[in-house]
Amino acid sequence: MLYLQPMAQQGYPVYDIAGLGTYQPDILVQPFAPYIHRHHKLHMPHRHSFYHMVYFISGGGYHTIDFQRFEVRPFQLYAMIPGQVHHWDFQGSVDGYVLNFSASFFQSFLLRPDYLEEFAFFRGQVQQAVLDVPPSMRAKVASLFGEMVSLVSSLNALHLDQLRVRALTLFLELATLQERSRLAPLSYNATLLRNFQKLVDQHFAELRLPKDYAALLYITPNHLNAICSDLLGQSAGEVIRDRIVLEAKRLLVNPEFSVAAIADALNFKDNSYFSKFFKKYTGNTPEAFRKTITVAFG
DSSP states (O other), X not given: OEEEEEOTTSSSOEEEEEEOSSSOOOEEEEEHHHHHHHSTTTTSOEEESSEEEEEEEEEEEEEEETTEEEEEOTTEEEEEOTXXXXXXXXXXXXXXXEEEEOTTTTTTTOSOTTGGGGSXXXXXXXXXXXXXOOHHHHHHHHHHHHHHHHHHXXXXXXXXXXXXXXXXXXXXXXXXXXXXXXXXXXXXXXXXXXXXXXHHHHHTTTOOSHHHHHHHHTSOHXXXXXXXXXXXXXXXXXXXXXXXXXXXXXXXXXXXXXHHHHHHHTTOSSHHHHHHHHHHHHSSXXXXXXXXXXXXXX
């Protein structure tokens, strides 16, 4: 049996998977309606420390991931990675399936620890995390979820590997909706861009300049900017800035953190500089942004 346990030390919930039983598989698969009934506070902004995938079969409403809002529709699938902030706003009853698994769930099964990053919907890019499942694929997706629900109800070592195989089969099926040529090798520039994005995720708080990342990638700053402009339509500096702004928003959701503490955590020299930076790129002061969250969710 598995359950979601809110980590109480956070000012807003950060849900973790806690395993009970012999094998502690760090996975949860079940129909979505009872999941929502049990975890009824998911309408509040929260994070997960695990991968989170939801497939809707019925119902509607809205889903906000990292402050971008999407309309929920039947046969739509959402995929999230650890650390993203999100919340639901359902209208009426909803149902479907939910799949949660820890970052370590596939580590003993796959030789490549970064294999999940091959799937665009597991890269933390919000616009790639929402998939509309076409009619031709709906029966297959529902069948894979149904098989996983059956397996998780009677777990043993063999069933765990069967769960992993079915989950990977699901991911590979979904990948065809985004990348028809997924099995083709990435171009040199696409590989550099992906590595740059990974480095930004790891170092955005301390490395702010494109030249710092260019040095880590053994290329020139001009080459890095050209890659970002060609493949993203942004400069390398904008990529770094957007990641800082996103983390600032995520932290501002947490009422336990003062604006000064957030400025310090993000390595701004003082609170005033952080506030000016945040307002310049969001149109709101940190306090005003936090107030909108407080008003919306009490």
